[in-house]
Amino acid sequence: MGQIEWAMWANEQALASGLILITGGIVATAGQFTSWWFGTYSIVAGVFICLLEYPRGKRRKGSTMERCGQKYLTKVVKVLGPLSRNYYIRAVLHLGLSVPAGFLLATILGTACLAIASSIYLLAAFHGEQWTPIEPQPKPKERPQVGGTIKQPPSNPPPRPPAEARKKSSEEEAAASAGVSGGPQENPVPVVDEVV
Amino acid sequence: VMAFWILNESLSILLGLSWLGVNLYLFIDTFSWYEEEESFLYTRVILGSTLAWARASAVCLNFNCMLILLPISRNLISFMRGTSTCCRGPWRRQLDKNLKFHKLVAYGIAINATIHIVAHLCNLEHYRRSQSTEAEGLLAALAKLGKTPNESYLNPIRTFHTNTITVLLTTIAGVTGLIISLAFILIMTSSTEFIRQVSYELFWYTHHVFIIFFISLAIHGAGRIVRGQTPESQLLHNVTFCKDHYAQWQAAAQCPTPQFSGKEPSAWKWVLGPVVLYTCERIIRFWRFRQEVVITKVVSHPSGVLELHMKKRNFKMAPGQYVLIQCPSISWLEWHPFTLTSAPQENFFSVHIRVAGDWTEALCKAFGAGGQARKESWSLPRLAVDGPFGTALTDVFHYPVSVCVAAGIGVTPFASLLKSIWYKCESHTQLKLSKVYFYWICRDPRAFEWFADLLLSLETLMSERGKAHFLSYHIFLTNWDENQAVHIALHWDANTDVITGLKQKTFYGRPDWNHEFRQMAYTHPSSNIGVFFCGPKALSKTLQRMCRLYSSADPRGVHFYYHKESF
Numbered sequence: 001m002g003q004i005e006w007a008m009w010a011n012e013q014a015l016a017s018g019l020i021l022i023t024g025g026i027v028a029t030a031g032q033f034t035s036w037w038f039g040t041y042s043i044v045a046g047v048f049i050c051l052l053e054y055p056r057g058k059r060r061k062g063s064t065m066e067r068c069g070q071k072y073l074t075k076v077v078k079v080l081g082p083l084s085r086n087y088y089i090r091a092v093l094h095l096g097l098s099v100p101a102g103f104l105l106a107t108i109l110g111t112a113c114l115a116i117a118s119s120i121y122l123l124a125a126f127h128g129e130q131w132t133p134i135e136p137q138p139k140p141k142e143r144p145q146v147g148g149t150i151k152q153p154p155s156n157p158p159p160r161p162p163a164e165a166r167k168k169s170s171e172e173e174a175a176a177s178a179g180v181s182g183g184p185q186e187n188p189v190p191v192v193d194e195v196v
Numbered sequence: 197v198m199a200f201w202i203l204n205e206s207l208s209i210l211l212g213l214s215w216l217g218v219n220l221y222l223f224i225d226t227f228s229w230y231e232e233e234e235s236f237l238y239t240r241v242i243l244g245s246t247l248a249w250a251r252a253s254a255v256c257l258n259f260n261c262m263l264i265l266l267p268i269s270r271n272l273i274s275f276m277r278g279t280s281t282c283c284r285g286p287w288r289r290q291l292d293k294n295l296k297f298h299k300l301v302a303y304g305i306a307i308n309a310t311i312h313i314v315a316h317l318c319n320l321e322h323y324r325r326s327q328s329t330e331a332e333g334l335l336a337a338l339a340k341l342g343k344t345p346n347e348s349y350l351n352p353i354r355t356f357h358t359n360t361i362t363v364l365l366t367t368i369a370g371v372t373g374l375i376i377s378l379a380f381i382l383i384m385t386s387s388t389e390f391i392r393q394v395s396y397e398l399f400w401y402t403h404h405v406f407i408i409f410f411i412s413l414a415i416h417g418a419g420r421i422v423r424g425q426t427p428e429s430q431l432l433h434n435v436t437f438c439k440d441h442y443a444q445w446q447a448a449a450q451c452p453t454p455q456f457s458g459k460e461p462s463a464w465k466w467v468l469g470p471v472v473l474y475t476c477e478r479i480i481r482f483w484r485f486r487q488e489v490v491i492t493k494v495v496s497h498p499s500g501v502l503e504l505h506m507k508k509r510n511f512k513m514a515p516g517q518y519v520l521i522q523c524p525s526i527s528w529l530e531w532h533p534f535t536l537t538s539a540p541q542e543n544f545f546s547v548h549i550r551v552a553g554d555w556t557e558a559l560c561k562a563f564g565a566g567g568q569a570r571k572e573s574w575s576l577p578r579l580a581v582d583g584p585f586g587t588a589l590t591d592v593f594h595y596p597v598s599v600c601v602a603a604g605i606g607v608t609p610f611a612s613l614l615k616s617i618w619y620k621c622e623s624h625t626q627l628k629l630s631k632v633y634f635y636w637i638c639r640d641p642r643a644f645e646w647f648a649d650l651l652l653s654l655e656t657l658m659s660e661r662g663k664a665h666f667l668s669y670h671i672f673l674t675n676w677d678e679n680q681a682v683h684i685a686l687h688w689d690a691n692t693d694v695i696t697g698l699k700q701k702t703f704y705g706r707p708d709w710n711h712e713f714r715q716m717a718y719t720h721p722s723s724n725i726g727v728f729f730c731g732p733k734a735l736s737k738t739l740q741r742m743c744r745l746y747s748s749a750d751p752r753g754v755h756f757y758y759h760k761e762s763f
Binding site for chain 2: 008009012020034056059062103104105106116
């Protein structure tokens with residue numbers, strides 16, 4: 001089990017706890033149960049936890065599947081700096097958030113789940129894991145022209161001699177001194193007007 | 197046969213809908229029962245409809261918990277597949293979709309559990325409120341029941357000042373309910389696709405919490421908290437009349453005090469069978485794991501493919517099936533599927549393993565593939581083999597003409613099939629099958645050159661036996677570059693194919709299916725032709741279309757029957 005990144009599981013667990021807290025909170029508040037104000041607290045805490053945990057952190061190695069639309073929240077969570085990066089802080093935060101919800105029956109399941117998530121985060125922090133935001137990939141370099149095997153387009157009009165003759169003639173030209181620039185096109189191969 | 201084909205496609209949807217139908221039926225039936233049943237009339241006075249919601253979802257939970265262990269008992273499934281004659285054709289193929297069904301049932305449990313928990317939360321609150329001094333009338337009368345010795349109580353919460361959390365933690369139902377919910381949530385959060393990718397071990401180990409789940413489920417109802425009127429009391433105490441005369445319950449002979457008792461737990465009755473079956477399944481798996489697998493040959497192909505020949509007692513296979521292989525020295529948990537590439541007639545079974553991930557890489561290294569020093573047979577790692585599983589390709593032999601199309605890695609089941617065909621020809625058995633067309637579409641033939649070797653040896657053997665026209669194969673390379681094209685063009689006139697060395701030439705690009713099917717329809721004007729495919733979905737759709745297009749309307753004409761793979 002050495003390769004596990006505990007934070008990934010803690011993240012799933014915390015997100016689930018957030019949703020459970022919200023549900024329990026809604027039931028208690030809507031039904032006006034005894035001490036229903038704890039229910040309202042649970043809804044608020046649940047929403048906060050869901051928003052915090054929604055952006056998945058980057059795995060240490062391998063590719064990470066992003067959650068749908070998480071990049072907007074990633075920006076916000078990144079702003080929190082060490083509060084969101086450090087998993088010790090997250091563990092303590094989740095433990096703290098879970099306590100008030102433990103006073104109401106409807107949300108006690110949320111408390112238990114969040115406490116478990118907090119302990120997994122603690123384990124992750126012991127292993128030195130950190131939350132790294134998933135940055136959008138920089139655009140890949142412009143692909144080289146398709147058909148790079150296509151040689152330079154011909155520079156002289158047809159009729160063109162085969163490649164060898166062209167090469168030889170360019171060597172001769174290079175060997176000859178002082179470029180002959182411009183001037184009328186000199187066909188290396190004598191052109192014969194064939195009328196058949 | 198059209199009906200057969202439609203049945204194939206929609207059987208999964210049909211099974212899913214029947215599951216949903218049974219759930220809805222159980223839910224609605226139980227719901228109406230609890231809403232109308234007289235013995236629960238007084239309970240309903242306190243709780244309202246939430247009683248029915250809780251009980252109905254409980255019955256659905258029982259049903260789904262019963263079902264959830266069945267799809268993952270793979271040995272049970274192969275047993276069903278192997279023995280029963282009723283499990284032919286499309287029904288057999290459904291057995292391959294077991295994991296999808298397992299997940300569906302898990303979602304069913306999640307939804308019903310949510311309903312059940314919310315309903316019981318409301319129930320506890322209603323019980324508590326009915327004990328308050330502000331409660332009046334019938335409600336108050338019912339709440340007071342049980343205070344004197346010869347009365348049985350209705351309300352499990354005895355005083356207004358009871359904290360509902362204490363009720364949760366001191367009753368069997370409460371504690372087991374909490375444990376069950378936590379176990380289920382842990383299983384769900386560690387089973388998401390992402391976590392399965394990140395760490396399969398975490399998923400697998402955490403999933404074993406289901407043992408705690410089932411034990412707690414069995415004792416969840418032992419507290420008998422949900423109470424209804426006893427049948428004896430119902431005879432003496434006419435509910436419809438007496439409910440309005442609650443003030444006179446003690447005194448009047450007409451309405452003696454109603455007596456209540458709790459409902460006995462029923463969850464264990466639902467889940468006992470599957471739990472026993474699953475226990476047998478794990479025992480079988482362990483026994484198979486202990487069975488000796490002898491490795492008789494290890495071949496390391498230059499393209500990074502490892503071929504293993506193995507023997508195991510009482511191993512019987514059919515072409516197209518796969519086995520699960522485990523290598524304890526690499527990982528205790530992982531079983532990986534590999535299609536069998538040997539024919540049933542051979543006295544060993546073989547698999548071809550290509551490096552495609554951590555486990556396969558470790559396996560190939562352990563067996564000395566990749567040009568390392570030869571390993572002695574005692575230093576080879578031990579393997580465990582479970583299987584064979586999967587649908588067999590034996591339908592190929594039921595047609596006079598068969599067409600097999602393999603794309604890329606889909607070629608592996610056909611290795612087994614082609615060898616099997618060869619053996620059947622060799623043994624001069626009377627074969628209904630007289631012609632096989634084999635199409636192999638491939639991007640990189642080098643990865644499968646072991647298969648090309650197989651085709652080459654088959655080609656030679658067939659022509660030696662004078663059966664050169666039995667098997668006709670066409671290889672299509674869809675990925676080629678300029679250098680290859682030049683090379684091929686230069687050697688176009690050579691006798692054998694330059695890439696594969698086979699007499700039949702390799703084609704470049706994708707096959708023109710219209711042309712191929714037209715050709716086959718022309719050559720075999722009145723036969724039934726079976727088409728078997730293994731590869732990507734897009735090509736599957738194309739082939740299906742071709743089969744429909746080129747089957748003639750005349751019942752005596754040519755007919756193509758498409759067999760959707762799940763090898």
